[in-house]
Amino acid sequence: MLYRLLRPALFTIDPEQAHELSLKWLEHRRPGPPVANGTCAINVAGITFPNPVGLAAGYDKDARVPDALLGMGFGFVEVGSITPRPQAGNPRPRLFRLAADRAVINRMGFNNGGSEIAAQRLARRAASGILGVNLGANKDSPDWIADYSHMARVMAPFATYLAVNVSSPNTPGLRAMQDAGALGALLDAVLAARGADGPPVFLKVAPDLLPADIDDIARIAMDRQLGALIVSNTTISRPALRSPQADETGGLSGAPLKALALERLRDFRQATGGALPLIGVGGIGNGVDAWQRIKAGASLVQLYSALVYRGPGIARTMADDLERLMQREGFATLAEAVGSEAG
Numbered sequence: 317m318l319y320r321l322l323r324p325a326l327f328t329i330d331p332e333q334a335h336e337l338s339l340k341w342l343e344h345r346r347p348g349p350p351v352a353n354g355t356c357a358i359n360v361a362g363i364t365f366p367n368p369v370g371l372a373a374g375y376d377k378d379a380r381v382p383d384a385l386l387g388m389g390f391g392f393v394e395v396g397s398i399t400p401r402p403q404a405g406n407p408r409p410r411l412f413r414l415a416a417d418r419a420v421i422n423r424m425g426f427n428n429g430g431s432e433i434a435a436q437r438l439a440r441r442a443a444s445g446i447l448g449v450n451l452g453a454n455k456d457s458p459d460w461i462a463d464y465s466h467m468a469r470v471m472a473p474f475a476t477y478l479a480v481n482v483s484s485p486n487t488p489g490l491r492a493m494q495d496a497g498a499l500g501a502l503l504d505a506v507l508a509a510r511g512a513d514g515p516p517v518f519l520k521v522a523p524d525l526l527p528a529d530i531d532d533i534a535r536i537a538m539d540r541q542l543g544a545l546i547v548s549n550t551t552i553s554r555p556a557l558r559s560p561q562a563d564e565t566g567g568l569s570g571a572p573l574k575a576l577a578l579e580r581l582r583d584f585r586q587a588t589g590g591a592l593p594l595i596g597v598g599g600i601g602n603g604v605d606a607w608q609r610i611k612a613g614a615s616l617v618q619l620y621s622a623l624v625y626r627g628p629g630i631a632r633t634m635a636d637d638l639e640r641l642m643q644r645e646g647f648a649t650l651a652e653a654v655g656s657e658a659g
Contacts, residue, residue: 355643370392410425423567448478449479571601
């Protein structure tokens with residue numbers, strides 16, 4: 317209720333400035349404890365998630381406030397993308413709030429303070445809770461595979477899981493790393509760098525994929541025994557939009573991505589035959605959206621743009637909604653519901 321009252325004023329502020337203000341607010345709050353395992357707890361990649369509602373990468377790029385976010389009711393939080401060296405990102409303006417569409421367009425370009433500062437912050441972290449670290453590469457690096465390997469080695473001691481992000485549309489050429497040959501070599505290097513006893517590795521894919529790409533990615537991910545696929549990142553496609561910023565370049569997220577991200581999740585569920593856990597992302601704005609993604613094959617869900625439009629209470633509300641939906645439809649555990657409508 318309070319956020320609904322404050323939102324009109326916040327929406328008069330430049331989106332990137334509003335984002336920074338929210339981070340500063342969280343930095344000065346005493347974090348609450350992470351949520352305990354609830355009715356919707358689920359095991360994915362050997363990790364017990366207390367609830368399936370996570371915060372996607374992109375909000376806390378520099379690992380500044382993961383514990384404050386976990387204290388807001390998220391079952392897990394993913395920080396980053398983090399690159400080996402500090403990176404300024406693309407010129408401003410680069411973040412656009414499409415309020416009429418409940419959407420966001422960004423062309424941030426992996427702006428972050430680099431791995432050294434992020435690692436120092438994470439080393440000081442005393443709280444528990446499930447933390448994913450999203451790995452990126454520097455735009456001007458001569459060897460992106462070396463960058464991802466470095467990131468896996470540096471971040472493995474601090475992460476519950478590592479997420480390999482080769483699906484951002486805002487680093488030219490990066491999405492080509494999803495091609496079969498490049499992807500296999502990249503994942504082999506990351507898995508070697510994180511160590512035999514390191515955290516599981518997840519792969520974040522784009523929604524703008526051809527059927528052959530989906531089959532190749534699914535095969536490579538299963539061959540490497542990855543922990544999960546995160547489906548999906550922002551889209552470069554443009555469905556019908558009403559906002560005046562609709563023609564801005566960058567990745568589109570929020571409500572207009574919902575249909576495409578759901579379709580892509582179903583594609584990966586079919587391609588993997590349910591043998592690899594999936595994390596549903598894109599256009600999830602409420603518990604019903606999350607429940608649809610779970611029944612389509614997602615073991616976990618993530619959100620980001622919905623946080624902008626619905627505020628910090630969304631994680632607890634969505635987790636509560638999922639518990640009610642699960643009980644109403646007669647599932648004893650969330651795992652039973654995963655893929656129940658996948659066919």
